[in-house]
Amino acid sequence: MTDALATQRWVPAESSRAPLPSSTDVLVVGGGIAGAAMAYHLAKAGVEVTLVERGELNREASGTNAGSFHLQLAIHQLSGQGAAADRERLLAEARLSLKAFAVWQELGAELDAPLDVHLTGGWMVAETPEQLRTLRDKYELEQLAGIETEVVTGDELRQRAPFLSDTVIGATYCPLEGHANPLIVAPLYALRASQHGAVIRTHTEVLGIDVTAATGARRFTVHTDAGSIDAHRVVDCAGAWAGELAAMVGLRLPVRSEGLHVNVTEPRPRLLTPMVQHIGRRLTLKQTEQNTFIIGGGWPSPAAPRPERYPTSWHSAAGSTAVAVSVVPALADVRVVRTWSGVIVFTDDFSPVVGESVRVPGFHACVSSTGFTFSPLLAHRLAEHMVAPSASRRFPERYALDRATPGTTS
Numbered sequence: 001m002t003d004a005l006a007t008q009r010w011v012p013a014e015s016s017r018a019p020l021p022s023s024t025d026v027l028v029v030g031g032g033i034a035g036a037a038m039a040y041h042l043a044k045a046g047v048e049v050t051l052v053e054r055g056e057l058n059r060e061a062s063g064t065n066a067g068s069f070h071l072q073l074a075i076h077q078l079s080g081q082g083a084a085a086d087r088e089r090l091l092a093e094a095r096l097s098l099k100a101f102a103v104w105q106e107l108g109a110e111l112d113a114p115l116d117v118h119l120t121g122g123w124m125v126a127e128t129p130e131q132l133r134t135l136r137d138k139y140e141l142e143q144l145a146g147i148e149t150e151v152v153t154g155d156e157l158r159q160r161a162p163f164l165s166d167t168v169i170g171a172t173y174c175p176l177e178g179h180a181n182p183l184i185v186a187p188l189y190a191l192r193a194s195q196h197g198a199v200i201r202t203h204t205e206v207l208g209i210d211v212t213a214a215t216g217a218r219r220f221t222v223h224t225d226a227g228s229i230d231a232h233r234v235v236d237c238a239g240a241w242a243g244e245l246a247a248m249v250g251l252r253l254p255v256r257s258e259g260l261h262v263n264v265t266e267p268r269p270r271l272l273t274p275m276v277q278h279i280g281r282r283l284t285l286k287q288t289e290q291n292t293f294i295i296g297g298g299w300p301s302p303a304a305p306r307p308e309r310y311p312t313s314w315h316s317a318a319g320s321t322a323v324a325v326s327v328v329p330a331l332a333d334v335r336v337v338r339t340w341s342g343v344i345v346f347t348d349d350f351s352p353v354v355g356e357s358v359r360v361p362g363f364h365a366c367v368s369s370t371g372f373t374f375s376p377l378l379a380h381r382l383a384e385h386m387v388a389p390s391a392s393r394r395f396p397e398r399y400a401l402d403r404a405t406p407g408t409t410s
């Protein structure tokens, strides 16, 4: 690799704005972390792949998220409607998160550049006896799944996490959690994909897809605002808009989108190395390498019609920082310097949507709610499956693309 390539971090505009080819084997739609990782793994395996993105790369969820690796169980995702099934799903997802974490540990070496990854450990805190009970239940499940956590209370908690408020009565600690810089990884995946021969086209919006019934080499004709392209296979990596894309081929994905809020503060001397989240209130908090604090946790931002971006809201900026200050009081005089919003995809049943549709063969998807943590793993697995399909590489039924499409039995 030349020095220029080693330091280059972005697919050059002159190539990403070139005309769209007329055909490709695989068309990946979406230039976030999922689409860029798909393009990378497919191109590296020698597959002809074109990625189209309607805006710039990494401008939606993948570039606006809080950058946390979530390993502690999202026990609030127990719906209570099918406790045993929920439990099984949570355990399976917990085991998967260990694999996702392992991928992140190697990703800098794989992509041959630093990704600003920090494995700092993380606290999940409780302020009420009920929240502490939930933490203990979560801890039991994590032991079953093989995730290393511990419940810490009393003097030991004060000693190990002196930055926490006295209102925190207990917390679980997981040494494996951490964070990375979301501005780096997806553009780097895209750059490496293009170096392996992938065609990357930005400012190219998919407007419609014709599915041809003929059993020729080309199955889809994809119409974009930059021309049409025939593709043998399509991968839906459109994040919060994945449902709209799938609807173009008659599929209904079990997804919905929501706007979320994140804040960043001015830098301060190091106060906090591990990440902090709350079991019962909306909070994720971390101090970055630049010593700023990133405050998130799922505070909402109002929806806006495209092409407008979702606006920020005073209620969410004030609400999320108030929770942060109540849990880490030393933040009280730290100034917030910027707030922003991003659009996240949620699946109704909390499982990702990954694999190939049974109803529309050739149409694939790679969609996940905690996609910063999971997309590198899921995209790699889907790419492997597309390169060499095998029963052992099949995804679990609960990930199926067709599970919400009326008339589908799985």
Ligand SMILES: Cc1cc2nc3c(=O)[nH]c(=O)nc-3n(C[C@H](O)[C@H](O)[C@H](O)COP(=O)(O)OP(=O)(O)OC[C@H]3O[C@@H](n4cnc5c(N)ncnc54)[C@H](O)[C@@H]3O)c2cc1C
Residues within 6 Å of the ligand: 029, 030, 031, 032, 033, 034, 035, 052, 053, 054, 055, 056, 057, 058, 059, 060, 061, 062, 063, 064, 065, 066, 067, 068, 069, 070, 204, 205, 206, 207, 237, 238, 239, 240, 241, 242, 245, 260, 261, 262, 296, 341, 342, 343, 344, 345, 366, 367, 368, 369, 370, 371, 372, 373, 374, 375
């Ligand atoms: C505020 C916020 C905080 C988050 N925090 C975390 C976190 O801390 N940890 C974590 O693991 N996850 C987090 N997430 C979730 C994570 O960011 C997403 O799950 C992940 O980035 C999804 O990646 P993606 O590539 O699937 O989607 P995106 O990054 O949204 O990319 C989809 C792309 O598809 C393009 N597109 C859509 N439709 C079309 C079309 N018709 N034609 C062409 N292009 C199209 C869009 O322009 C977009 O660029 C957060 C999300 C948000 C919004």
